[in-house]
Amino acid sequence: MTLSFTIHATAGNARTGILATQHGDIRTPAFMPVGTAATVKAMHPEAVAATGADILLGNTYHLMLRPTAERVARLGGLHQFMNWQKPILTDSGGFQVMSLAGLRKITEQAVTFQSHIDGSTHVLSPERSMEIQHLLGSTITMVLDECTPFPATEDVARASMEMSMRWAARSKDAFVKRPGYGLFGIVQGSVYEPLRLRSAQALSEIGFDGYAIGGLAVGEGQAEMFRVLDFTVPATPAEKPRYLMGVGKPADILGAVERGVDMFDCVIPTRSGRNARAYTSMGEINLRNARHADDPRPLDAATNSPINRYSRAYLHHLFKADEMLGPMLLTQHNLHYYQELMAGIRAAIANGTFAAHADSLRNGWKQGDFAPL
Amino acid sequence: MTLSFTIHATAGNARTGILATQHGDIRTPAFMPVGTAATVKAMHPEAVAATGADILLGNTYHLMLRPTAERVARLGGLHQFMNWQKPILTDSGGFQVMSLAGLRKITEQAVTFQSHIDGSTHVLSPERSMEIQHLLGSTITMVLDECTPFPATEDVARASMEMSMRWAARSKDAFVKRPGYGLFGIVQGSVYEPLRLRSAQALSEIGFDGYAIGGLAVGEGQAEMFRVLDFTVPATPAEKPRYLMGVGKPADILGAVERGVDMFDCVIPTRSGRNARAYTSMGEINLRNARHADDPRPLDAATNSPINRYSRAYLHHLFKADEMLGPMLLTQHNLHYYQELMAGIRAAIANGTFAAHADSLRNGWKQGDFAPL
Secondary structure, eight states, X not given: OOOEEEEEEEETTEEEEEEEETTEEEEESEEEOBOTTSSOTTOOHHHHXXXXXXXXXXXXXXXXXXXXXXXXXXXXXXXXXXXXXXXXXXXOSHHHHHXXXXXXXXXXXXXXXXXXXXXXXXXXXXXXXXXXXXXXXXXXXXXXXXXXXXXOOHHHHHHHHHHHHXXXXXXXXXXXXXXXXXXXXXXXXXXXXXXXXXXXXXHHHHOOSEEEEOSOSSSSOHHHXXXXXXXXXXXXXXXXXXXXXXXXXXXXXXXXXXXXXXXXXXXXXXXXHHTTEEEETTEEEETTSGGXXXXXXXXOTTTTOTTTTSOHHHHHHHHHTTOTHHHHHHHHHHHHHHHHHHHHXXXXXXXXXXXXXXXXXXXXXXXXXXXXX | OOOEXXXXXXXXXXXXXXXXXXXXXEXXXXXXXXXXXXXXXXXXXXXXXXXXXXXXXXXXXXXXXXXXXXXXXXXXXXHHXXXXXXXXXXXXXXXXXXXXXXSEEEOSSOEEEEOTTTOOEEEEOHHHHHHHHHHHTOSEEEOOOOOOOSSOOHHHHHHHHHHHHHHHHHHHXXXXXXXXXXXXXEEOOTTOHHHHHHHHHHHHHHOXXXXXXXXXXXXXXXXXXXXXXXXXXXXXXXXXXXXXXXXXXXXXXXXHHHTTOOXXXXXXXXXXXXXTEEEETTEEEETTSGGGTTOOSOSOTTTTOTTTTSOHHHHXXXXXXXXXXXXXXXXXXXXXXXXXXXXXXXXXXXXXXXXXXXXXHXXXXXXXXXXXX
């Protein structure tokens, strides 16, 4: 094992600590902005760092198709290619193969699929996924798993999970260990407790630098997701970082931290930002709403948002006029809000005020936006 | 007169100096990035300032329709609205009324037109244009003129120019003088020397803080534009700043500076940047070209481009993947290149090396891009 994880404080099941890597420390609980195609959409990389992000996520599926892993490797690896020197986690490509690619065929050996860009045929096996992520130079590599459809019967979920566990072992065998670089396993098993426990056990026996929980945030709803976390998280090794993939909204993240999760990624802050939706201490706010047209107030004065020098009226105008600066500013705001959320959570866990802090966050979101002028 | 213009050095007809305003000094020759709808497309305002721009241009036509001048005024004026504290020049709205608006009717009194956004009817007179630009808080206001079509017969051009001169007098009467704010007249007359001379004379008699040259860069070609400048520029008062509207490419700007022009605006660096076209010391470069796909070199190492830490391969990838960061970075580069061009021109005029510097610039553009690897 080649990553070092230190837990500095706990509050119930919640923990705060540091995951040390070749490319720097990741303060946990951590939120990873998504940089699908070697760019966090609408953001300069230095602006991503300025929001407080310690790590970002790249998508193996997109990068293997364009510009290709081999090209990125020739150009010095993903860090150099995109000018991001902090840690990068890459997913395995499995999720996007299922959600984006054309005709797919899955066998025990590998998944064969057609590119959504040009229809060309590609093969992704655990071994090839490890090779791609190595070519990219990922700080944290994810095992290739099959993303179990939702809903799935227990029999379907079991067969899928069991193949993913065999793929996890093959991924481990193929992964090239390097100091400061790590490999995470992914717990599957849909919503079924016995399957999740068996998956967590199987992964623990193989041994990974961290344990991701996959197959959630796929339509099951927050209550069901929390129910699954309640039995899944304790089944993973407590001394290793836990990563809930593809989650989520601020309330999802807070609830998962309370259940012992350390790492998150999600397109919500970036995608919503491009669509005029802001996440704030007062909940979600849609800047396209006409109520903002004459409002001179900043978006969220309770936070240190880097766009608080702009009025809501200006942000509203930018979206009405389809100006790129609207998505640019609101993406920046949302990523900053998410990082401020994580920083507040980490501080509260560290100083023993996490329960009160969580109440305060939820009260703010529930209270909603202030009244129009 | 309420703006102070000081010429520090000359080289032939070229001059360098300072136009002092309420919002700060403008170093001339100056290039003004275009911020049509209260934003320079794809740029944070602080990034625009970081390119070296002393002033930007806002479009009265767009702003009067959305968000409206009255709303901008309620929100503290255009500077505060868009977070740009340096000088702003606004055009009069006349040019866009002719190029963008729907059904138009021009009378001696005013132009009536339909919004290209929602078809609503609006009236723009010299007095209303002054009022709108006052509401916006423009540092430099432009008189309302009629943009003479090109080509135009001498009779058509004369009638149009003469109405524009009457509108210039009405604009001057309606303009509210304030220290550090100014009003520029606009010379018209198409390609006809007698008309241009008469127009310049008429404006001089009215008296303005600066003299713009309108009705060029409308399809007449660079040689014809230079021919018109050769007799038009000397007809304007030498002690006032001269502004060539809507120009242009780097070679157009250089040739116009040699003919005594002090100020420029153009959408080329921003629009081209969004379309993968870069302006460099080696001429124009299209980043969509496949020759860049594997090229690890920076775009233009001979300049201090803020995007030189990215490879051409990365820029190519961003445009192929339709990522917003491509337009963001290339707009930033182009605006920086234009400002570096202007800074070099100013320095060369000041230290007596302008002719050699102009040769050097033209040789670089003519030589073109370096060979593929």
